[in-house]
Amino acid sequence: MSAQAALSPRDASTTLLRREQARALTNRVLAMSAADQTRVTVISSWSGNTRFADASITTSGSATDTSVTVTATIGRRRASATTNVLDDPSLRRTVELAAQLARLAPEDPELMGELGPQSYATVSAFVESTADLDPESRAAAVRSAVDAAATAGKLAAAVFTAGFLEANARVVAVATSKGLFAYHGTTDANFSMTARTRDNTGSGWASAGARDWAAVDPSAIGRIAAQKAVASRNPEAIAPGLYTAVLEPQAVNDLVPLLAGAFNARTADEGRSPFSKPGGGTRIGEKVVDERVTLYSDPADPALLGQPFDADGLPVGRTVWIDKGILKNLAYSRFWAEKQAKQPTGNATLAGGLALTGGTKSTEELIAGCERGILVTHFFYIRSLEPRTVLVTGLTRDGAFLIEKGKITKALKNFRWNESPLLMLNRLEDIGRPERTAAGRLMPALRISRFDFSSSSEAV
Amino acid sequence: MSPTRRAFIKTTAATAAALAVHPDLRLDPLAQTLAAPGADPLVVSLANDTLEVARSAGASYADVRIGRYRRQAIATRERQVTSVTDGESYGLGVRTLVDGCWGFAATSTMSRTGTRTAALEAVAIAKSAKAVQRRRVELAPVKPVLGTWITPVRKDPIEVPLEERIALLLATNEAALKVKGVQFVNSSVQILREVKTLVTSEGTSVTQTLIRVGPAFSATAVGGGDFQTFEEELAPRGEGWDYVESLNMPGNAERWASIAAEKLTAKSVEPGTYDLILEPTNLWLTIHESIGHPTELDRVLGEEANYAGTSFVAPPEKMIGMLRYGPPIMNIQADRTQEGSLSRIAWDDEGVPADRWLLVEKGIFKDYQTTREQAARIQKLTGVVRSHGCSFAESWNAVQFQRMPNVSLLPGEQDFSVNDIIAATDRGILIRNRGSWSIDHQRYNFQFSGQAFYEVRGGKVVGMLRDVAYQSNTPVFWNSMDMIGGPSSYWMGGAFNDGKGEPAQSNSVSHGAVPARFRNVTILNTKRNA
Numbered sequence: 001m002s003a004q005a006a007l008s009p010r011d012a013s014t015t016l017l018r019r020e021q022a023r024a025l026t027n028r029v030l031a032m033s034a035a036d037q038t039r040v041t042v043i044s045s046w047s048g049n050t051r052f053a054d055a056s057i058t059t060s061g062s063a064t065d066t067s068v069t070v071t072a073t074i075g076r077r078r079a080s081a082t083t084n085v086l087d088d089p090s091l092r093r094t095v096e097l098a099a100q101l102a103r104l105a106p107e108d109p110e111l112m113g114e115l116g117p118q119s120y121a122t123v124s125a126f127v128e129s130t131a132d133l134d135p136e137s138r139a140a141a142v143r144s145a146v147d148a149a150a151t152a153g154k155l156a157a158a159v160f161t162a163g164f165l166e167a168n169a170r171v172v173a174v175a176t177s178k179g180l181f182a183y184h185g186t187t188d189a190n191f192s193m194t195a196r197t198r199d200n201t202g203s204g205w206a207s208a209g210a211r212d213w214a215a216v217d218p219s220a221i222g223r224i225a226a227q228k229a230v231a232s233r234n235p236e237a238i239a240p241g242l243y244t245a246v247l248e249p250q251a252v253n254d255l256v257p258l259l260a261g262a263f264n265a266r267t268a269d270e271g272r273s274p275f276s277k278p279g280g281g282t283r284i285g286e287k288v289v290d291e292r293v294t295l296y297s298d299p300a301d302p303a304l305l306g307q308p309f310d311a312d313g314l315p316v317g318r319t320v321w322i323d324k325g326i327l328k329n330l331a332y333s334r335f336w337a338e339k340q341a342k343q344p345t346g347n348a349t350l351a352g353g354l355a356l357t358g359g360t361k362s363t364e365e366l367i368a369g370c371e372r373g374i375l376v377t378h379f380f381y382i383r384s385l386e387p388r389t390v391l392v393t394g395l396t397r398d399g400a401f402l403i404e405k406g407k408i409t410k411a412l413k414n415f416r417w418n419e420s421p422l423l424m425l426n427r428l429e430d431i432g433r434p435e436r437t438a439a440g441r442l443m444p445a446l447r448i449s450r451f452d453f454s455s456s457s458e459a460v
Numbered sequence: 461m462s463p464t465r466r467a468f469i470k471t472t473a474a475t476a477a478a479l480a481v482h483p484d485l486r487l488d489p490l491a492q493t494l495a496a497p498g499a500d501p502l503v504v505s506l507a508n509d510t511l512e513v514a515r516s517a518g519a520s521y522a523d524v525r526i527g528r529y530r531r532q533a534i535a536t537r538e539r540q541v542t543s544v545t546d547g548e549s550y551g552l553g554v555r556t557l558v559d560g561c562w563g564f565a566a567t568s569t570m571s572r573t574g575t576r577t578a579a580l581e582a583v584a585i586a587k588s589a590k591a592v593q594r595r596r597v598e599l600a601p602v603k604p605v606l607g608t609w610i611t612p613v614r615k616d617p618i619e620v621p622l623e624e625r626i627a628l629l630l631a632t633n634e635a636a637l638k639v640k641g642v643q644f645v646n647s648s649v650q651i652l653r654e655v656k657t658l659v660t661s662e663g664t665s666v667t668q669t670l671i672r673v674g675p676a677f678s679a680t681a682v683g684g685g686d687f688q689t690f691e692e693e694l695a696p697r698g699e700g701w702d703y704v705e706s707l708n709m710p711g712n713a714e715r716w717a718s719i720a721a722e723k724l725t726a727k728s729v730e731p732g733t734y735d736l737i738l739e740p741t742n743l744w745l746t747i748h749e750s751i752g753h754p755t756e757l758d759r760v761l762g763e764e765a766n767y768a769g770t771s772f773v774a775p776p777e778k779m780i781g782m783l784r785y786g787p788p789i790m791n792i793q794a795d796r797t798q799e800g801s802l803s804r805i806a807w808d809d810e811g812v813p814a815d816r817w818l819l820v821e822k823g824i825f826k827d828y829q830t831t832r833e834q835a836a837r838i839q840k841l842t843g844v845v846r847s848h849g850c851s852f853a854e855s856w857n858a859v860q861f862q863r864m865p866n867v868s869l870l871p872g873e874q875d876f877s878v879n880d881i882i883a884a885t886d887r888g889i890l891i892r893n894r895g896s897w898s899i900d901h902q903r904y905n906f907q908f909s910g911q912a913f914y915e916v917r918g919g920k921v922v923g924m925l926r927d928v929a930y931q932s933n934t935p936v937f938w939n940s941m942d943m944i945g946g947p948s949s950y951w952m953g954g955a956f957n958d959g960k961g962e963p964a965q966s967n968s969v970s971h972g973a974v975p976a977r978f979r980n981v982t983i984l985n986t987k988r989n990a
Binding site for chain 2: 001047049050051052053054055056057058059060061062063064065066067080081082083084085090094097098101102104105106108109134135136138139140142143146159160162163166183191192194196203204231257271272279355372380381382383384385388389391392393395397418422441454455456457458459460
């Protein structure tokens with residue numbers, strides 16, 4: 001077709017809204033609104049992904065989209081409507097729908113007015129090379145990971161590999177009728193891979209993620225996944241029970257962020273959280289975990305690079321949740337902060353990432369210091385059992401190993417476990433140095449005593 | 461004809477008047493449900509143009525989906541509305557096959573330039589996939605089809621006045637707050653209307669309007685330094701607002717909330733081995749996790765190995781016709797035609813007509829869930845040439861792949877009720893509604909909880925228990941099933957959002973079940989001291 005020559009491939013740099021384009025769009029929408037207060041949120045996104053199994057790419061695709069959410073406030077009533085159809089009639093219909101829904105909604109006694117102009121920390125979280133990761137480069141990365149796994153897997157004759165590479169770029173703009181305008185761009189790339197031995201007795205996994213694709217090494221991921229698969233062959237069952245556990249950083253990354261939900265100040269004040277004080281109030285100021293543990297969120301931290309504002313445009317800064325074992329802060333919404341005479345934190349764990357710091361050792365050193373225990377690669381299918389203690393259940397996956405006298409001695413069958421990230425941090429034997437486990441996450445390896453491995457699983 | 465249907469017909473005139481507000485939807489006088497809107501000629505033209513560009517650029521096969529998704533959610537707590545949201549998403553996804561490799565691209569830029577660019581990109585992506593290809597994609601045959609279809613509903617939930625929907629939720633909360641000790645109540649409803657046009661390079665052109673509703677209710681009682689929550693199992697369905705009304709949430713909420721208060725004083729369970737009686741409101745999820753997922757062929761073939769996992773029902777040549785999944789009273793049916801179910805369609809996202817087939821027959825594993833490219837891979841083992849029609853994408857911006865159809869435990873021949881099962885049980889625990897759930901990546905070891913637990917002694921319910929979870933291994937568990945309910949005890953639950961795939965996509969799926977008894981199951985106590 002003659003039209004084809006005029007069409008050029010898309011990438012993030014041509015499809016994402018720049019700051020001035022976003023401002024023009026939010027202004028256009030704000031001008032359409034007759035509500036008492038209006039907030040407009042624009043999300044413009046690109047993603048490119050490649051999925052593979054059995055050394056073949058199974059699906060690969062890309063998608064671009066821009067959506068506009070209008071939040072209308074009339075008196076104390078509020079509602080929102082979203083569309084990704086950006087012509088004037090559709091935007092006007094969405095503005096009117098938001099107002100109509102708001103008029104129908106009952107008055108909200110907890111409603112907070114929209115914010116006026118704010119100032120934000122500058123966070124450079126957008127990496128062009130991540131946003132431009134084209135399908136050929138993704139296929140080449142997959143090729144190198146599959147080849148590295150094939151080489152490392154030769155010890156087990158051959159390995160089956162499956163995995164996923166995804167690059168995302170997005171910009172978020174928030175504007176209000178009171179003059180607030182916030183704009184932030186971010187990228188992330190993630191590559192994860194599972195290797196399984198052909199006899200189906202061994203399985204390994206590795207993953208890496210970062211804002212900058214250059215920080216991800218696909219062949220290292222392929223190699224580690226295959227090495228784990230080979231090492232985990234023919235696992236032995238040992239009796240379930242309480243064992244010392246050495247959790248690799250990815251396993252810690254599966255558990256510790258579950259605490260984010262428990263950092264809600266309101267549920268603590270209402271008596272529904274592990275941080276509720278018996279008889280009323282919160283446990284702020286009390287020692288809640290081992291004194292070697294510090295846990296914080298900070299969008300401006302160069303290792304986290306989060307978003308410096310939350311959904312309503314409130315600036316999000318550094319929030320230390322736990323400082324050397326002491327509960328320092330909880331997450332206060334603007335409403336609850338006003339009610340409790342506190343500073344609002346906004347949705348700090350979502351916007352600001354999460355880092356657990358306090359140690360300097362490597363995972364190997366934590367293993368070397370273990371008399372008898374179980375090394376865990378990562379966890380799967382974690383579900384809440386008891387919110388009051390953050391007790392959860394789940395399974396080990398892709399490599400559980402017995403440690404004896406500081407050395408890995410054999411592969412173990414997987415376990416189901418019942419454990420709480422909060423209670424577990426009170427049984428800390430040792431803590432490793434923080435490592436980037438995903439974009440916006442820093443987690444160390446941990447050695448935990450009396451981890452509750454409650455039943456055995458046949459799953460490989 | 462069911463009583464509700466008889467009652468409905470009496471009020472048809474009033475319903476028709478209420479529906480007159482929406483110009484595209486009118487009542488079908490024969491079916492008493494809304495008639496399927498026709499395809500939008502502009503949408504079909506844009507889809508065909510995109511298809512042609514993909515073909516010209518080198519695709520041996522291509523399909524184009526244009527979807528317009530309208531999602532609404534209303535959430536309330538106690539006496540206030542916490543959020544009302546409305547989302548519209550419109551766009552196009554084009555999938556191409558070049559030299560046996562797939563490529564996919566999606567855009568919300570719905571101009572000819574925008575969609576042609578996506579078509580070319582999908583072809584370029586398919587070509588780049590050649591760098592990592594061991595196996596060529598082969599598609600099972602399907603007859604081209606033209607048509608339109610709509611989920612049979614009497615009231616399109618989007619068109620029901622918002623005031624009416626909010627009033628129903630707030631009346632529900634008010635009723636629950638009457639219960640002493642109940643301090644927190646949440647009720648909500650989510651609604652999806654999906655209008656989807658699919659055209660394929662093999663000549664299929666179909667437009668479907670799919671409607672789903674998902675109501676929810678929970679109450680939390682506080683007392684004695686403790687809190688306990690009860691969630692009622694309000695099954696999401698592929699139905700209209702008339703279904704939500706039929707649940708009578710305001711009339712039942714006080715009874716539901718009183719269960720939360722009752723849990724505060726329930727006896728903490730003594731861990732051990734018990735006979736377990738599972739109501740359909742609990743068992744549907746166990747079916748979903750321990751039968752639905754392991755019989756997905758993509759898991760069996762390793763395509764989900766990096767995310768949701770693989771399956772113990774592998775390899776196919778050692779399983780089909782050989783694996784004893786459970787006792788002879790166990791028949792598990794997959795069905796995308798089932799009335800009111802979430803995954804009901806007329807054609808799947810490859811244009812394959814909806815199917816109904818047995819996964820497990822008299823306890824023996826028989827067949828998997830398939831798409832066109834998968835059916836070809838096990839055809840010699842099953843003798844089934846066609847795809848079972850399990851292709852689904854959550855949105856225009858996501859590629860279609862194998863997703864779960866409705867998977868259900870069929871009733872037993874004898875019409876036992878749950879009370880008959882209780883009466884036949886000497887020492888057991890009865891569980892209602894779903895609680896926490898977790899299962900390993902090959903679907904062996906699972907641990908499920910519930911919302912309400914009752915101790916059964918000598919054929920009678922003797923009291924309430926708490927902190928209960930059951931833990932077992934899939935084949936052991938199903939083979940321990942020795943008594944099931946009959947046709948009158950059948951009930952259909954479901955999940956509005958079931959995740960799978962990378963990038964993760966959400967699917968809606970229903971599961972019918974009857975009450976059933978399982979012998980000698982491990983029961984854990986989930987209480988820990990802070």
